[in-house]
Amino acid sequence: MLSYQSLGFENTTEILKNAYRGGYAVPALNFISIEQLNSIFDSCAQKRSPVILLGSPKLCSQFEPRMLARMAQAGRERLWESGIKLPVVLHLDHGLCYDHCVTAIRNGFSSVMIDGSAMPFEENVALTRQVVEYAHAYGVTVEGEIGVLENKHQSPFAPGSYTDPEQAAEFVHKTGVDSLAVSIGTSHGMIKYRPNLDGSYPELRYDILDRISQLLPDFPIVLHGASCLPYKYIEMINRYGGKIGHTAGIPDEQLAQAARMAVCMVNIASDGWLAALAITRKILAENPTAIDGRIYSLQVRPELRELYCHKIDILGSAGKAGMPPFEDDYL
């Protein structure tokens, strides 16, 4: 058993409580490479933002959970030793079964998500309750999910269902979860909504969010599928040989609005994939004889760092790690 406390991580209790009270959200960022992990630390250090590192079960099978924990520990120590004492959470993203969560907890994760959202309500409650009992015994926090995000990149579209606020409250009371992912109009992947008939963006369902916070005061909500899918990266990918079709991401203003409400944690994966892929394609196309992969990997890091700094500004978490943000690059 490798305890997260021995690695210096925090669970989500304090950072999400502070986010709720402060009217901002903490970035929860997926990573799949060392460059991406380093760039997450770079941006959070520069902006003095708390950070939630997201590792999915797929990432755990790519790297081994213990290797992920050790990499994250090393990144955290780099900052702490230079006096930048950011709260760092290592969180299992979309754990799909009890074993995923137990394995993460035994290998140094400080927080886990159990995603039983595709199950009937009572089964989701029973599975989530079981994970909460195990996790809380080790001081690990648990995120549950209720309501199903649409999956519009699948064909035919896998239909979603908005979260029912009354059911969300019942779920929280029955399971004892520490945070809750809800469905209010975002979705994973490249197409997050269908445009309104007049071509405008549909708004997130702030009314559902409002009702949830009436029923669950001070309770932190998690927003998944929150990438905005910047056009500049889609265009760059396609210019250098990619074939990404229609995309529809969540506009920055909508995320900012949700972050001022009960949303305290915002999950972002796709924007990081797009930025890294765009830079990689460009550099490889411009350097067709290169054989050392660092020719692109070293340029991915500053690009991602800029992207994540922007996210932190949108979510309002800059300076929330107890220190004012750097005006200039800290490195």
Ligand code: 13P
């Ligand atoms: P995106 O696909 O919008 O980046 O969502 C990521 C996510 O929800 C990870 O859990």
Ligand code: ZN
């Ligand atoms: Zn997600």
